[in-house]
Amino acid sequence: AQSVTQPDIHITVSEGASLELRCNYSYGATPYLFWYVQSPGQGLQLLLKYFSGDTLVQGIKGFEAEFKRSQSSFNLRKPSVHWSDAAEYFCAVVVSNFGNEKLTFGTGTRLTIIP
Amino acid sequence: NAGVMQNPRHLVRRRGQEARLRCSPMKGHSHVYWYRQLPEEGLKFMVYLQKENIIDESGMPKERFSAEFPKEGPSILRIQQVVRGDSAAYFCASSPPRRGGDDTQYFGPGTRLTVL
Numbered sequence: 451a452q453s454v455t456q457p458d459i460h461i462t463v464s465e466g467a468s469l470e471l472r473c474n475y476s477y478g479a480t481p482y483l484f485w486y487v488q489s490p491g492q493g494l495q496l497l498l499k500y501f502s503g504d505t506l507v508q509g510i511k512g513f514e515a516e517f518k519r520s521q522s523s524f525n526l527r528k529p530s531v532h533w534s535d536a537a538e539y540f541c542a543v544v545v546s547n548f549g550n551e552k553l554t555f556g557t558g559t560r561l562t563i564i565p
Numbered sequence: 566n567a568g569v570m571q572n573p574r575h576l577v578r579r580r581g582q583e584a585r586l587r588c589s590p591m592k593g594h595s596h597v598y599w600y601r602q603l604p605e606e607g608l609k610f611m612v613y614l615q616k617e618n619i620i621d622e623s624g625m626p627k628e629r630f631s632a633e634f635p636k637e638g639p640s641i642l643r644i645q646q647v648v649r650g651d652s653a654a655y656f657c658a659s660s661p662p663r664r665g666g667d668d669t670q671y672f673g674p675g676t677r678l679t680v681l
Binding site for chain 1: 569571598600606607608609610613620621624627656659660670671672673674675677
């Protein structure tokens with residue numbers, strides 16, 4: 451079964467600094483990959499997704515992620531964070547069989563922004 | 566186009582009572598997934614439904630939990646005889662009919678269940 455690892459439970463960065471959140475997955479084939487963001491007390495919002503093609507994916511709010519097959523990674527990046535980016539970030543994978551496409555989530559990375 | 570709707574947003578139950586959570590998918594979406602988020606944890610898959618069919622319930626506890634998605638109306642996640650360990654946020658996600666695999670799930674705001 452596939453699994454997702456987010457090794458960083460909590461990250462603190464200064465406003466304006468760059469950000470990279472790590473995500474590693476475990477699966478033999480190439481899964482579909484997602485990053486979601488969750489603000490406190492809210493649901494999940496899709497930031498970006500990778501299905502195929504260009505391995506550098508652009509998302510909303512200035513985020514991007516790069517799929518690296520050799521490292522089984524899909525790290526999320528942003529060149530300059532804003533205070534409003536403080537939230538919980540979840541990486542997720544799905545192995546599509548054109549039927550059941552349930553998501554497997556990592557445990558999340560909590561991002562704190564300091565002035 | 567309204568997003569995925571869930572109600573109630575907050576639900577308080579005493580041990581032994583029943584909890585009924587509702588999810589209305591986005592317009593045009595016929596697939597519904599339920600996930601549970603325990604405190605300080607990620608989301609865990611519970612059940613996947615299409616209209617009038619349960620496709621995969623492998624993540625749902627065998628006892629006390631049930632789900633349905635009738636032909637008309639919202640999807641319902643039902644928890645009978647709730648216990649304190651059921652306290653969690655329950656999220657519903659919907660996706661459109663399959664078109665070759667590029668099917669994103671859109672999440673509702675969740676129902677936060679507290680069992681006293």
